[in-house]
Amino acid sequence: MAAVGEQSDLVWSVTCFYVQREFRRSGVMRALLKAAIAEARKAGAMALEAYPVVPDSPGYRFGGFVPFFGREGFQEAGMLGSRRHVMRLNLGAEKSRARQTRA
Structure with missing residues (x-):
């Protein structure tokens, strides 16, 4: 997997x-993130x-x-930089790719 800063x-x-503003704290960001996670998994990230x-x-x-x-x-x-944290979610695509290769 790429190290921080590598493409x-x-x-x-x-x-x-x-x-x-009127939709904040109502779960919209969580729904957007869940959709992004699903799309990344589907694409093999x-x-x-x-x-x-x-x-x-x-x-x-x-x-x-x-x-x-x-x-x-x-x-x-x-x-x-000095303020932004790099947060990473492992999607486990390595395991699913290995299964696809064996099939």
């Missing part, structure tokens, strides 16, 4: 979310990355917050 077709990224910040960050809030991605199963993989 790979097998590591997909979700870079930002925009949810209108091995991992999905996000680049959130801590909730009290003064900037880059459009990428979401670290605790949200942690609750969704993402693990800290590094930092992107």
